[in-house]
Amino acid sequence: MNLATLSASYLRARPLQTVLSLMLLALGVGTIVLLILVTSQLEERMHRDARGIDLVVGAKGSPMQLILSGIYHLDAPTGNIPLSTVGLLAKNRMIKRAIPLALGDSWKGYRIVGAPHDYPALYDAKPAAGRLWEKPMEAVLGAEVAARTGVPVGGTFVGAHGIGGEGQEHAEMPYTVVGVLQKTDSVLDRLVLTGIESVWQVHEEHQGPEDEADRKALEEAREVTVLLVQYASPLAAAMLPRQINSQSELQAASPAYETARLFRIVGVGVEALRAFAAVLILAAGLSVFIALYTALEERRYDLAVMRALGGSPGRLFGLLMTEGIVLAVLGAAIGLGVGHLLAAAMGAWLESQQQYPVSGLEWRQEELWVLAVALGVGLVAALLPAWRAYRTDVSSTLARG
Amino acid sequence: MIAVRGLAHRYGTAEALRLPDWKVAQAERWLVLGPSGCGKTTLLHVLAGLVRPTEGKVEISGQEISSLSGKNLDRWRATTVGIVLQALHLVKHLSVRDNLRLAQYLAHVPQDDARIADTLGALGVGEKAARRPSELSQGEQQRVAIARAVLNRPKLLLADEPTANLDDQSALKVVDLLAGQAARHGATLVVATHDARVKGKFRERLEL
Numbered sequence: 001m002n003l004a005t006l007s008a009s010y011l012r013a014r015p016l017q018t019v020l021s022l023m024l025l026a027l028g029v030g031t032i033v034l035l036i037l038v039t040s041q042l043e044e045r046m047h048r049d050a051r052g053i054d055l056v057v058g059a060k061g062s063p064m065q066l067i068l069s070g071i072y073h074l075d076a077p078t079g080n081i082p083l084s085t086v087g088l089l090a091k092n093r094m095i096k097r098a099i100p101l102a103l104g105d106s107w108k109g110y111r112i113v114g115a116p117h118d119y120p121a122l123y124d125a126k127p128a129a130g131r132l133w134e135k136p137m138e139a140v141l142g143a144e145v146a147a148r149t150g151v152p153v154g155g156t157f158v159g160a161h162g163i164g165g166e167g168q169e170h171a172e173m174p175y176t177v178v179g180v181l182q183k184t185d186s187v188l189d190r191l192v193l194t195g196i197e198s199v200w201q202v203h204e205e206h207q208g209p210e211d212e213a214d215r216k217a218l219e220e221a222r223e224v225t226v227l228l229v230q231y232a233s234p235l236a237a238a239m240l241p242r243q244i245n246s247q248s249e250l251q252a253a254s255p256a257y258e259t260a261r262l263f264r265i266v267g268v269g270v271e272a273l274r275a276f277a278a279v280l281i282l283a284a285g286l287s288v289f290i291a292l293y294t295a296l297e298e299r300r301y302d303l304a305v306m307r308a309l310g311g312s313p314g315r316l317f318g319l320l321m322t323e324g325i326v327l328a329v330l331g332a333a334i335g336l337g338v339g340h341l342l343a344a345a346m347g348a349w350l351e352s353q354q355q356y357p358v359s360g361l362e363w364r365q366e367e368l369w370v371l372a373v374a375l376g377v378g379l380v381a382a383l384l385p386a387w388r389a390y391r392t393d394v395s396s397t398l399a400r401g
Numbered sequence: 402m403i404a405v406r407g408l409a410h411r412y413g414t415a416e417a418l419r420l421p422d423w424k425v426a427q428a429e430r431w432l433v434l435g436p437s438g439c440g441k442t443t444l445l446h447v448l449a450g451l452v453r454p455t456e457g458k459v460e461i462s463g464q465e466i467s468s469l470s471g472k473n474l475d476r477w478r479a480t481t482v483g484i485v486l487q488a489l490h491l492v493k494h495l496s497v498r499d500n501l502r503l504a505q506y507l508a509h510v511p512q513d514d515a516r517i518a519d520t521l522g523a524l525g526v527g528e529k530a531a532r533r534p535s536e537l538s539q540g541e542q543q544r545v546a547i548a549r550a551v552l553n554r555p556k557l558l559l560a561d562e563p564t565a566n567l568d569d570q571s572a573l574k575v576v577d578l579l580a581g582q583a584a585r586h587g588a589t590l591v592v593a594t595h596d597a598r599v600k601g602k603f604r605e606r607l608e609l
Binding site: 012013312 | 442443446449451452471472475476478479480484486488490492494495499502503504505506507508509512549553561
């Protein structure tokens with residue numbers, strides 16, 4: 001028998017109220033923990049994916065769409081740009097490095113990206129098995145693609161037109177897997193990489209060139225989808241976007257600016273959810289308060305008897321405070337579990353949708369704050385009932401019955 | 402053992418309740434008799450240190466109890482006084498054993514299940530240790546309440562209207578149990594009652 005077991009026995013004696021308080025607190029804490037996990041992981045990943053990319057150049061359209069399709073491979077591309085402009089841009093002295101990507105095909109929902117070796121180098125990705133592509137129609141799989149499709153090095157597959165995975169298959173032009181990349185926890189894990197020439201070849205074959213003149217015409221009409229640009233100097237940030245945007249067929253979008261804009265838009269929803277969770281935690285505090293306060297009436301004699309048995313007022317105060325703390329700690333612990341479980345469930349669902357992954361196993365510093373707040377709410381809620389218990393008038397209570 | 406001098410207590414603005422001077426020797430057994438509202442409960446609560454009288458001095462085992470501070474008074478009560486209340490006030494969701502452990506916990510004495518089993522056994526309810534109070538008969542609950550009162554070997558055992566809700570046979574039995582337990586622990590026994598059936602049980606009587 002001690003304060004903890006005694007208060008636990010009182011909590012067990014009124015299971016409905018106890019469960020209500022625990023549920024409210026667990027839901028509030030769980031929601032906030034989930035928000036913390038999801039937003040922080042998304043932000044981290046998006047920053048990691050955009051690392052080393054100062055500017056994305058592509059066809060005119062929505063700048064956010066350009067970023068989403070060019071860096072994160074989430075949205076549809078805005079269109080293609082002529083290869084010739086890429087050559088011109090690459091010579092620009094303000095540009096340190098320009099990586100062209102050719103998009104448009106996919107395999108089982110995973111995008112096939114035509115790119116130079118600079119692209120995996122951007123994410124420090126090295127082959128875990130096999131090697132990088134050298135010849136046309138050689139492909140390297142991202143770690144997740146390899147794991148989920150189970151196609152080994154040496155296997156072949158056929159790309160489908162379009163990025164949805166529902167398009168017409170390019171059956172006459174199969175890819176050969178020559179390597180699998182290490183897991184990088186970046187967008188590369190969900191991509192199939194190949195040479196730009198492969199993407200061109202697949203589509204030119206499609207159109208079936210007849211003779212040398214046609215072939216030449218096709219080669220001149222070659223396009224890429226986006227250009228990932230690294231600035232040579234800070235000065236470029238001020239000049240280059242304006243310079244590119246003034247050209248009629250091109251647009252330049254800054255990942256830093258567009259992702260910040262994206263988070264601002266999403267942030268409104270996140271803030272609303274956070275406020276909702278805060279209301280839940282407050283409601284939990286109120287529930288703890290009401291449970292303890294109303295129970296005081298029926299516990300009046302128990303409390304008086306405890307005093308008659310030699311318990312000090314401080315003991316009674318401690319008993320009620322312990323009940324508040326036990327509720328808060330249990331509720332917060334359940335909420336923590338719920339938050340991580342939901343994050344894991346959401347992560348599993350997102351992964352099956354080939355979307356941005358979220359892990360339930362990661363831990364964030366902010367969660368400690370949530371726990372501290374929950375504990376504080378429990379303490380404050382128990383304060384007044386505990387004070388009333390402290391002030392129990394033994395003699396008059398016992399004299400009444 | 403007990404020495405009461407010039408005791409008076411006033412509840413709010415009501416007229417002060419005056420109680421007679423009174424001396425009790427160690428291990429004596431007393432009945433405090435009188436109609437409802439004559440101050441029996443007040444006297445018992447004063448003796449137990451549950452209420453501080455407006456006037457007068459109370460000495461128990463040589464200890465002037467009005468001189469004890471709040472915390473020391475609680476400690477003193479826990480180890481010196483055992484109380485049996487009219488409504489028994491066992492904690493209903495705790496087992497009999499846990500009700501007794503609670504008394505040891507609140508008194509800051511080691512929790513001793515052997516002592517609990519011994520005390521319950523002496524009162525004939527040793528089998529009931531794991532039961533809830535609600536699963537016990539009225540008589541068994543009364544025995545558990547007495548066990549709780551004597552558990553910490555008090556020098557003074559107080560009982561407030563212990564026979565109020567009992568039939569004749571049980572009423573006399575409870576007074577016998579109280580006397581037996583007081584004798585077993587060498588405690589002084591004070592029973593406050595207005596129950597005519599038990600008037601003849603003890604020789605020492607204080608009429609209020």
